Amino acid sequence: MKxxxxxxxxxxxxxxxxxxxxxxxxxxxxIAQRQKISLSYLEHLITPLIAAGIITSxxxxxxxxxxxxxxxxxxxxxxxxxxxxxxxxxECVGNPKVCTMSxxxxxxxxxxxxxxxxxxxxxxxxxxxxMERQREKENATEIMYYI
Amino acid sequence: MKxxxxxxxxxxxxxxxxxxxxxxxxxxxxIAQRQKISLSYLEHLITPLIAAGIITSxxxxxxxxxxxxxxxxxxxxxxxxxxxxxxxxxECVGNPKVCTMSxxxxxxxxxxxxxxxxxxxxxxxxxxxxMERQREKENATEIMYYI
DNA sequence: ACTAAGTTGATAAAATTAGTCAACAATATA
DNA sequence: TATATTGTTGACTAATTTTATCAACTTAGT
Numbered sequence: 312m313k314x315x316x317x318x319x320x321x322x323x324x325x326x327x328x329x330x331x332x333x334x335x336x337x338x339x340x341x342i343a344q345r346q347k348i349s350l351s352y353l354e355h356l357i358t359p360l361i362a363a364g365i366i367t368s369x370x371x372x373x374x375x376x377x378x379x380x381x382x383x384x385x386x387x388x389x390x391x392x393x394x395x396x397x398x399x400x401x402e403c404v405g406n407p408k409v410c411t412m413s414x415x416x417x418x419x420x421x422x423x424x425x426x427x428x429x430x431x432x433x434x435x436x437x438x439x440x441x442m443e444r445q446r447e448k449e450n451a452t453e454i455m456y457y458i
Numbered sequence: 459m460k461x462x463x464x465x466x467x468x469x470x471x472x473x474x475x476x477x478x479x480x481x482x483x484x485x486x487x488x489i490a491q492r493q494k495i496s497l498s499y500l501e502h503l504i505t506p507l508i509a510a511g512i513i514t515s516x517x518x519x520x521x522x523x524x525x526x527x528x529x530x531x532x533x534x535x536x537x538x539x540x541x542x543x544x545x546x547x548x549e550c551v552g553n554p555k556v557c558t559m560s561x562x563x564x565x566x567x568x569x570x571x572x573x574x575x576x577x578x579x580x581x582x583x584x585x586x587x588x589m590e591r592q593r594e595k596e597n598a599t600e601i602m603y604y605i
Numbered sequence: 606a607c608t609a610a611g612t613t614g615a616t617a618a619a620a621t622t623a624g625t626c627a628a629c630a631a632t633a634t635a
Numbered sequence: 636t637a638t639a640t641t642g643t644t645g646a647c648t649a650a651t652t653t654t655a656t657c658a659a660c661t662t663a664g665t
Binding site for chain 1: 608609610611612613
């Protein structure tokens with residue numbers, strides 16, 4: 312039970328984008344370098360984010376990607392679901408037919424409650440929150456240098 | 459991001475055990491049949507549960523497995539962690555050295571919060587709760603037949 | 606035209622998951 | 636004590652998923 316690199320990388324890439332975005336689009340190549348993700352791999356993570364309307368892209372010179380919405384309107388639940396698939400932790404939750412016992416299975420309920428709890432946590436964290444946290448962290452480590 | 463069959467099956471097996479346990483130990487074979495899990499596979503899921511002191515086993519004729527503690531003292535967090543491994547959804551949470559950016563990574567915090575939320579949900583559900591839910595469900599479907 | 610970007614699809618290595626099989630160990634009981 | 640019954644262990648394998656890489660392609664700016 313883990314978040315794959317897809318979800319992790321996409322989240323990091325979005326945060327990186329949010330932090331480096333002013334007017335001009337941000338180069339995939341630069342995000343890849345800063346986040347130490349292979350560019351070829353990152354390209355594939357970006358695609359679904361574009362399709363979902365989270366980021367926009369422009370090709371050609373001076374191209375790159377930009378957030379399609381303000382960061383406070385981008386919840387991590389959306390990002391994670393996009394990259395990790397519809398977190399039905401267990402197949403029978405989304406598709407009861409796979410198991411003849413589904414109707415009367417108490418364990419099935421628990422997996423669904425777990426899913427809901429996870430979504431709740433992720434939904435409560437937006438890209439804006441991440442940006443703020445990141446800046447705080449960087450301030451904290453800067454201060455560390457003076458000690 | 460999902461619960462593997464190991465976690466699912468182990469939970470179902472434990473619930474099955476809890477529901478069918480009176481004095482005599484319950485046969486692995488019967489659990490496997492009722493839960494439609496292959497016996498050979500189930501054997502491997504049982505081993506860590508024994509090692510963790512959740513169930514006890516006796517070999518030979520009239521053997522089988524039994525709960526080692528009352529069901530209200532068996533939380534799903536324990537079961538799931540045992541079978542799925544220490545749910546550090548992301549490697550750098552448990553082992554910050556794997557990523558040079560860990561100290562100042564805001565995303566890392568989120569995965570840890572997510573982990574905590576999940577553990578909280580799972581911890582709040584004991585085998586006793588599952589038993590009660592299961593019995594309710596069965597009553598509910600019985601009533602359905604009369605309609 | 607040419608170059609700089611993103612886009613897409615085919616492919617593949619590596620890791621994990623899910624499961625099987627067979628040899629083995631312990632125990633009740635006839 | 637022989638034997639059938641049950642759990643235990645470890646080696647092995649097939650399938651799937653993850654994690655990429657590469658190359659051909661498209662689009663846009665200069």
